[in-house]
Amino acid sequence: MLNRRILRVKAFQSLYAYEQCKGSNLNLAKDYIQECFQPDLNSMEVQDKKLLDAQARAAIELLEKNVASKDSISLSSEDPLVNQRAQEALKQYHKANRADQDFLVKNMVASAERLPQLYLLAIELLVAFSDHVKTEFEKKKRLAKDTGPVGFQRELNLSTNQIIQRIRNSAAYQAALARHNAHLDDLELEIKEWFREYIKTFDEYQEYITLDNPSLEQDLSITEGILKRVIFKNEVILSYFAEKDMNWTENKSIVRSLASKVLKNVAESTEENSNPLPELAINWEEDREFFQNIFNFTLQEAAESKALIAQKTKNWDIDRLAFTDKVIISMALAEMKHFPSIPVKVSINEYIDISKTYSTPKSKQFVNGLLDVMSKELTESGEIRKSGRGLLDNK
DSSP states (O other), X not given: OOOHHHHHHHHHHHHHHHHHHHHHHHHHHHXXXXXXXXXXTTOSSOOOHHHHHHHHHHHHHHHHHTTTOSSOOOOOOSOHHHHHHHHHHHHHHHHHHHHHHHHHHHXXXXXXXXXXXXXXXXXXHHHHHHHHHHHHHXXXXXXXXXXXXXXXXXXXXXXXXXXXXXXHTOHHHHHXXXXXXXXXXXXXXXXXXXXXXXXXXXXXXHHHTTOSSOOHHHHHXXXXXXXXXXXXTOHHHHHHHHHHOTTHHHHHHHHHHHHHHHHHHHHHOOSTTOOOSOOOOSOHHHHHHHHHHHHHHHHHTHHHHHHHHHHHTTTSOGGGSOXXXXXXXXXXXXXXXXXXXXXXXXXXXXXXXHHHHHSOTTHHHHHHHHHHHHHHHHHHHTSSOOOTHHHHTTO
16 A cells, blocks of 8 residues: 555654643543532532642642553542542543544554545646646637647647656556546536636746647656646645545645655656556555554553653653654654564664654754664663564664
8 A cells, every 4th residue: 555654654643643632631631620629509518619729739630640550540649539530530531542542543544545545636636637738729729720829739738748648548547546536526617727727827837838849857847846836735726635635734745745756757667558656565454554553562662662762861851852753762662672574774764754854953863863872772682673684684
């Protein structure tokens, strides 16, 4: 389905979302405690507001001390009601976390499986604009009953674009469209409007239709230009994708990259009817297992990873480190420990690349340095054990 770099990014996004959910769930648990210790306005008894506030603070403090506990809290308060409310809040907190975790795992898999359809739809828009050019040309030709004025033929440049022609004629591409149901159904009017409003007014397109016989490089340049600076920049067009994908904000950059790869593959190919699609995973079942496991292992070892990071950053406050860096390093540690066939260097490089895109400007050096030290120590202690390709590549 998708290569593992993309899957790591998707898992990272889901883990980041999960950590945000945990923060929200903790706040909701605290709100529950606060609500439990509000004065009962329907009671005939005198309400001690100071006592209730003190009980709420004590229960919240107890909750915070035991938030990492999976079972029950340490009943350290002398007030049974404080213990009870803190225990109830903790149960609600973990229940909400489990629900969020289950949802995010299912959603990230479904989201990954939707990516091919999305990037194919982006390419289909290029094809649709090309078809529209030809249709409009034929209409003008019929009305003029001639070939039109000098230079009129140049308006067909996008219709005869070599990149789009090769894509259209690719059997592998057509099969992928059918397999992923990537069809621009009922968008005929939108295609006309988008072409008129956004393509015809695009400066690069106006320069392109002044060319007599565009070269392959010029054909590639205009398709990339329309893809990156029109389709993936225009909010009206992007709303079409957002309606199809609830994760569009996170998926947009990946979809753009995949669609751009199609164009480059076509330009670099020397064979007719070759497969222009990006190199995707051969065994989706195996990669889906990797995808889910990297998410689950990272969560299972969150406490260990946090402690290890804190140990290696003694001069830093662990809670002040870039939140994304902590997620990235935790993922890398989980991968190095639990996937023996993946070389340590591969794992480190993959997560450095993720930090470049999703974290701070200084994260690359920080992540690289920390993972390099940690990987060596964990290998020496036996916590990281490689086999097969993973072992050979680390010699």
